[in-house]
Amino acid sequence: MMIDQSVRLEFKQNLYNEMLRIRTVEERIAELYSEQEMRCPVHLCIGQEAIAVGVSAALQNRDYVFSGHRAHGHYLAKGGNLKAMMAEIYGKEGGCSQGNGGSMHLIDLSVNFMGSTPIVGSTIPVAVGAAFTAKIKKQHAVSVAYFGDGATETGVFHESINFAATQNLPVIFICEDNFYSVYSSFEERQSANRDIIKLVQGHGVNSFEGDGNNVEEVFNLTLSAVNRAREGGGPSFIKLLTYRWREHCGPNYDNDIGYRTEAEFLQWQAKCPLKAYETILMSMNIMSDALYQKLFSEYLTEMNNAVQYAKSQPFPSIKNAFTDIFSAQ
Amino acid sequence: MMIDQSVRLEFKQNLYNEMLRIRTVEERIAELYSEQEMRCPVHLCIGQEAIAVGVSAALQNRDYVFSGHRAHGHYLAKGGNLKAMMAEIYGKEGGCSQGNGGSMHLIDLSVNFMGSTPIVGSTIPVAVGAAFTAKIKKQHAVSVAYFGDGATETGVFHESINFAATQNLPVIFICEDNFYSVYSSFEERQSANRDIIKLVQGHGVNSFEGDGNNVEEVFNLTLSAVNRAREGGGPSFIKLLTYRWREHCGPNYDNDIGYRTEAEFLQWQAKCPLKAYETILMSMNIMSDALYQKLFSEYLTEMNNAVQYAKSQPFPSIKNAFTDIFSAQ
Amino acid sequence: MIRTLTYAEALNEAQVQCLEADENVYVIGLGAPDPKGIFGTTIGLREKFGSDRVFDMPISENAVTGMAIGSAITGMRPVLSHQRIDFAIAAMEQIVNQAAKWYFMFAGQSSVPIVIRMIIGRGWGQGPQHSQSLQAMFAHVPGLKVVMPATAHDAKGLLIASIEDNNPVIFIEHRWLYGLNSLVPQEKYSEPLGRCKVIREGTDITIVSLSYMTIESLRAADMLEDSGVSTEIVDIRTVSPLDWDTIFESVSKTGRLLVADTGTMSFGVSGEIIAKCVENLYGKLKSSPNRISLPDLPSPTSSSLAKTYFPRAVDIAELALSSFGRNLDKKWWKLEEGVRLDIPNTNFTGPF
Amino acid sequence: MIRTLTYAEALNEAQVQCLEADENVYVIGLGAPDPKGIFGTTIGLREKFGSDRVFDMPISENAVTGMAIGSAITGMRPVLSHQRIDFAIAAMEQIVNQAAKWYFMFAGQSSVPIVIRMIIGRGWGQGPQHSQSLQAMFAHVPGLKVVMPATAHDAKGLLIASIEDNNPVIFIEHRWLYGLNSLVPQEKYSEPLGRCKVIREGTDITIVSLSYMTIESLRAADMLEDSGVSTEIVDIRTVSPLDWDTIFESVSKTGRLLVADTGTMSFGVSGEIIAKCVENLYGKLKSSPNRISLPDLPSPTSSSLAKTYFPRAVDIAELALSSFGRNLDKKWWKLEEGVRLDIPNTNFTGPF
Numbered sequence A, B: 001m002m003i004d005q006s007v008r009l010e011f012k013q014n015l016y017n018e019m020l021r022i023r024t025v026e027e028r029i030a031e032l033y034s035e036q037e038m039r040c041p042v043h044l045c046i047g048q049e050a051i052a053v054g055v056s057a058a059l060q061n062r063d064y065v066f067s068g069h070r071a072h073g074h075y076l077a078k079g080g081n082l083k084a085m086m087a088e089i090y091g092k093e094g095g096c097s098q099g100n101g102g103s104m105h106l107i108d109l110s111v112n113f114m115g116s117t118p119i120v121g122s123t124i125p126v127a128v129g130a131a132f133t134a135k136i137k138k139q140h141a142v143s144v145a146y147f148g149d150g151a152t153e154t155g156v157f158h159e160s161i162n163f164a165a166t167q168n169l170p171v172i173f174i175c176e177d178n179f180y181s182v183y184s185s186f187e188e189r190q191s192a193n194r195d196i197i198k199l200v201q202g203h204g205v206n207s208f209e210g211d212g213n214n215v216e217e218v219f220n221l222t223l224s225a226v227n228r229a230r231e232g233g234g235p236s237f238i239k240l241l242t243y244r245w246r247e248h249c250g251p252n253y254d255n256d257i258g259y260r261t262e263a264e265f266l267q268w269q270a271k272c273p274l275k276a277y278e279t280i281l282m283s284m285n286i287m288s289d290a291l292y293q294k295l296f297s298e299y300l301t302e303m304n305n306a307v308q309y310a311k312s313q314p315f316p317s318i319k320n321a322f323t324d325i326f327s328a329q
Numbered sequence C, D: 001m002i003r004t005l006t007y008a009e010a011l012n013e014a015q016v017q018c019l020e021a022d023e024n025v026y027v028i029g030l031g032a033p034d035p036k037g038i039f040g041t042t043i044g045l046r047e048k049f050g051s052d053r054v055f056d057m058p059i060s061e062n063a064v065t066g067m068a069i070g071s072a073i074t075g076m077r078p079v080l081s082h083q084r085i086d087f088a089i090a091a092m093e094q095i096v097n098q099a100a101k102w103y104f105m106f107a108g109q110s111s112v113p114i115v116i117r118m119i120i121g122r123g124w125g126q127g128p129q130h131s132q133s134l135q136a137m138f139a140h141v142p143g144l145k146v147v148m149p150a151t152a153h154d155a156k157g158l159l160i161a162s163i164e165d166n167n168p169v170i171f172i173e174h175r176w177l178y179g180l181n182s183l184v185p186q187e188k189y190s191e192p193l194g195r196c197k198v199i200r201e202g203t204d205i206t207i208v209s210l211s212y213m214t215i216e217s218l219r220a221a222d223m224l225e226d227s228g229v230s231t232e233i234v235d236i237r238t239v240s241p242l243d244w245d246t247i248f249e250s251v252s253k254t255g256r257l258l259v260a261d262t263g264t265m266s267f268g269v270s271g272e273i274i275a276k277c278v279e280n281l282y283g284k285l286k287s288s289p290n291r292i293s294l295p296d297l298p299s300p301t302s303s304s305l306a307k308t309y310f311p312r313a314v315d316i317a318e319l320a321l322s323s324f325g326r327n328l329d330k331k332w333w334k335l336e337e338g339v340r341l342d343i344p345n346t347n348f349t350g351p352f
C-alpha cells in the first residue's frame, strides 16, 4: 500500500504519535482524578495503547467501532473528539453524551465511533449488527468490536461469533487479552486447556493471535482482516496480548492489593508499547528525545485545553438536560 | 467389564429391548394423540432411540440426568416410571408432575432423572450444577445433559461448557444432532465452516463424535466419558448424529411441508437404530421375529396399561392441585 | 378497500407493506421463513422479498437482539420475532441495557428503531415455560414501548406504526388472537402508539383491558348488559407509554374501574393502572377498583387446571357486578359448562 | 453479644455463620474471593473456608445461575452474587424460567434453595447501565422471594434467613448502605422473610419504604416531626411475598399512605402497594395516596443530574406534607444546599 518511503515513515510516526497522545490523556486523567471532579468510574487503558492505535490505523472513517468500559483509547484512536470526551467525563453539557453517559458511554458519530457501553460483552452483537448493515447496504465498511479476555466468557460473545459466521458479516472481533477480569485471573474463569483461537475457528471464523504491545503487528493483523472483510471474506477474530498498568477502575496502581505481583507488572512495563516502538523509530532516526518532548508537550497542551474546556462547560441543568427517552418520529 | 458371554448377550438384548420399548411408547402416543386427550405439546423421539438407550446403559442409578423438550426417551431409558409419564401427558393427578408440567416437564427422582424443561439450552447449566454437587459431595456420580444441535447455538451452552471445564466437573454433554431446529436447517443457523468438536475442544473439554443410530457406539463413547468423569477427568462432550422421523412437535409425519425431503427421511429411516441393531442381533442369533413379536406385544401391553392408568386417573381438581409456589421451611 | 382478515393475516400484510415501502425494513426471527411462518404471520415473505430481507436465526436470542439493535442504529429497521415471550427473556440483557437506553445514554444522537415481536398465550398445556405473559417487565423499563393489539385491525395498524417508530417496540401477540377476524383496510395505515381506544361505550363501569382480555371483556360486557349494567371498554393497545387521559376520562364518567390483564397480578400492569387512577381521580370513584388477571402462580399444564387459572368473560362479568353488590345470572356460568377451556375454539387441535 | 457493625460487615458475618453451620452452603460470585470482596461482604471468606466453598466465576451470569440452581436441587445451598443488578439481568432466563418455577413445575418434588445477591445504587456517575433498581421485575415473577434489607441488623438476619430458606431468594443490596452501622447481635439469628417491620411509630401518615429509601424516610420523618406530623414508617424488607397485614394495619391507623421506592415509578413496586391498599382499605384513606421513586428515565451519569434524579429525604417530606395541604419549611431545603448529592457521605471518593 505504502510504496513511498516518506509516506511509510509518516505512517510509523503517526502510529507512535497516536499512542503517545492516548498515553498523555490517560496519565493526565489519572493525575486529575483525585480532584474529585470527574465523578464517574474511569477505566484507563495505559499499557494497552498499541491495540487501539494499530487497529484504527487499518480502518477508514466509515468503518464502525464499538467498545466497552475501557474505551478512551478506542475512541481517541478512531478520531473521537477529545474535548467532548473530557467534558463527558466531567459530566458537562458539552460532553459527547451531554453528561448522560460519562466515561463508560462514549460516542462520536462523525467518525463512526458508534458507542461504548460497560456491560461486558454487550456491544459485541451490536457491532455485528452494524456489520450486517454494512453488508446489506454495500457500504464497503467493516465493523469492529473491542472487548477484553473476560468478555469471551459471556454467552453473547459466542452467539455473536456464530451469527457473524453464519451471515458472513464484515466484522472484526478484537480481543484485548490483559490476563485479568477485574481482579480475577484465568484460573478462576477458564480451563487451563482452553484455546480461544481454536474455539473461535470451531465457530467457523478466521482467528489470529498477536502481540498487543506491538503496534505494527496489531496494524498488520487488523489490516488483513479488514481487507478480507471488505472483500466479502467474512468475520475475523484477533486476540492481542497486552497488560493493564493501573487498577481495573480508577487512577491508581494496585499491584500491592494482592491479585497480581509487582514483578509481573514490572515485566510488562518493560514491554511498554510506546517505549518499544520508540526504540525502533529511534533506530530509524525518526524519533528522538527532542521530538518526544515536543510531541508530549503538544499533547499535554491539547489535553490541558480539553480539561480546561470541560471544566468551563456548564453542568447540564435539569432544564437543559437531555431527558427524552423516546425519539420523536 | 463384561467378561461372561451370557452377560454380554443379555446386555445387548437389553439395549435392543429398551429401544423397542421406547419406540412402542412413542408410536402409541402418536396414534392416540388425535383423540385430543393428551392436551399438551409432545416432541417424539422416534428415530433417535439409540442415544437415550446407549447413554443410559453407561449410567448408574445415582447419576443425574437432565433433558429438554424431547425427553420421553431419556426419561424412560433412565428408568423413569412409564405410568407416571403417561398420566403427566394426560394432565392427571398421578402424573410425575401432578399435571403441572405435561410432556415437557418430566421428572423421576427415584432414578435421578432430575427434570426436563423446554427452554432450549436451559437445563445444560443446571446439569453442570448437579455435577458440581457430585464433585463436592464426592458422590462418585456423573451428570448428563441431553440437548439438540440447536441448543449449541445458545450462549448458555458455551458458558456452561466453559464453567464445567474450569471446575473440572463430572458432566457429560450429549448433543443429539438431528440436523434441524424445528424446521430450520443448518444453513440458516450455523456457518458451513463450523466444527463443533473443535469448538468444544477449544473450550478445553474432551470432545467426541459418533453415530447416534448405533446404540453400542453410543454406549461405548458414553462409557469412556463416564469413566473419565468418575475418575476426576472432568467433562466430555459427545455429538451423536441421528434423525427425527416425525414432525418437530406433534404426532405426524411432515416431510411434505417443505423444509426437508421425503428422500432424506427415507434415507434415515433406512438407518433405523432398531432395525440396524436387530439385524446384528439376528446374525448373532439373539433376536428373532418371534422374539420381536413377543417383546413388542409385551411393551404394547405395558403401554396400553399405562395409558389405561393415565386415563383412569382423576384430573387434578383445583382443590387437590399442587399450587404452592414456595417450599415450606 | 376493506376486507375481513385474521389477526395473523393482518400482521402478515403489515410486514409486506412495510417491506415494500422501506428497503431498510427486514424480518428476522425464529422460523420466520419456515413452513409455519410464525403462526402464519410471516408466510410468503421470503418468497416475496428474498432471503436477504427475510431470514431465520440461530437459537441465540440475546445476540440476535443485539445484532438487530446494531443494525437499527446504523439505518435498518428490523422486525424481530423470538416467538414466545418465554424465549425472549433470554434477550433481556440486550433489551433492557441496550435497546431501552441507547437513545437516552447517548443523548439522542442515535435511536433504535426495532420491533421485537413476542408471543404470549394460554391453553393446550403450554405450561409454566411456554405461556407466560410478561408485559409488565418490559413496561417497567423506561425507553421501551410496549404494544399489545387485541384486534386484527389494530394488529396491522399498530405493527406498521411500530415499524415506523424510531424507538424499540416490544410487540406482544396473544396466540388465541391469531385466528380472530376483523375488518382490515387493504391500504397501509397506522394506528398511533400510545393511544388507548374506547371500543365499547357505556356509562356504569369502565373495563380497562388489553390483548386477548379485551375479547373476553367484550363478551363480559354483553353479559353485563343483560344484567342492566352499561359497560365501557377501554382497550389499552399500548401498555407503555400509556394513554392515561383516555382512561381517566372514561373512569371519571363511569366512576367504576375494573382492569383485565393477561399477566400474573402482583407487581404487574393492573396495579399501576389502579394506582394511577386512584392518584388522579381520588374521590371520584364510586366503589373500590377491581382487577382480574392470572393468579400469582406459574401456568399449570393440565387442561383441567386451565379453567381456574385463566380467567374468562364470566369471571370478568361476575367481578364487575360485585362492585354493584350483585351476582351474575347463573345462566352465564351454565353456558360455560362442558366448554373446553384450554382451546380458543373447537378448530384448535394442538400440538402447539 | 451485640456490637455495631456496618451493613457490609453484617452480610459478611451472615455468610461466615452460614458457611460454618451448614457444609452445603457455598459462596460464588464475581470477585467473591478478590481483594475487594464485593464491597467487603466476602472478604476473608476464602481464607476461612477454602476455595472449594468460596470461589469466583467467569463472566457467565446465566450459566452460573443455572449451575447454582442445579447444585441447589441436588442438595447444596449456593449464595451467588452477580454484583450489580444490571449484570444479573443477563441471567434473567435462568432466574425466571428455572429458579422461579422449578418447585411448582415439578409439583414440589424438588426445591431451589439459592440466594442471588444483586447490588443496586446511585451516585458517582454509575449511569444508565450501572445503577438500575429492578426489584419490580423480580417481584412480578411468582416463585421468587425478593428481599431488600435497609439496616445492618436486618441485612444479617435476612441473609441468614434467605440462605436457610428452601426457595430462590433475590437479595438486593443498595450500595449506599454498605457503610452504614447498626447494632448487630453476634450470634446467628434470622429475621423472618415476608415480614415488614414498623421501624418508627406514628399516627398521621404511613411511609412504606424499602432499602436505602428507608434511610431517607427516617430523615424525612424527623423533618415531618418538626412540622408537627407524626410519621409511621413501615420498612418493607421483603418485597415478595409482601406482608400486607402490617401495611394495612398501619395505613388503617394513619389513614394516609406514601410509598418510597428506589426504582423507576411506572409498573413498579409503588403502584402495586397503592393498588392493594386502595382495594383493601377503600374508604379508609383520608387523602390520595402518594409515592416517590425514580422518574421513568434511565439514570443519567452527570453528578449535576443526580440531584434531581434521585429523591432525598426533603423530597419525601415535602410530598408527605402535601397530603396535608402544607409545605415543608424552607430551612430543610437550605440544609441540602451545597451537599454533594451523588455520594453517600464525604468519605466516598469513587471510583466505584
Ligand SMILES: Cc1ncc(C[n+]2csc(CCOP(=O)(O)OP(=O)(O)O)c2C)c(N)n1
Binding pocket: A069, A070, A118, A119, A120, A121, A147, A148, A149, A150, A151, A152, A176, A178, A180, A181, A182, A244, A248, D030, D059, D061, D087, D090
Ligand atoms: C455482564 C457483566 N458482568 C460483569 C460486569 C463487571 N465487570 C466490569 S469490567 C469487568 C471485567 C472485564 O474484563 P475484560 O473483559 O477482560 O476487560 P478488561 O477490564 O480487562 O479490559 C467486569 C467483570 C459487567 N460490567 N458486565
Ligand SMILES: Cc1ncc(C[n+]2csc(CCOP(=O)(O)OP(=O)(O)O)c2C)c(N)n1
Binding pocket: B069, B070, B118, B119, B120, B121, B147, B148, B149, B150, B151, B152, B176, B178, B180, B181, B182, B244, B248, C030, C059, C061, C087, C090
Ligand atoms: C430459548 C428458546 N428458544 C426457542 C425455543 C423454541 N424451540 C423449541 S424446540 C426448538 C428446536 C431445538 O432444536 P434442537 O436443539 O436441535 O432439538 P430438536 O428439537 O432437534 O431435538 C426451538 C427453537 C425454545 N424452546 N427455547
Ligand SMILES: [Mg+2]
Binding pocket: A148, A149, A150, A176, A177, A178, A179, A180, A181, A182
Ligand atoms: Mg481483561
Ligand SMILES: [Mg+2]
Binding pocket: B148, B149, B150, B176, B177, B178, B179, B180, B181, B182
Ligand atoms: Mg435438532
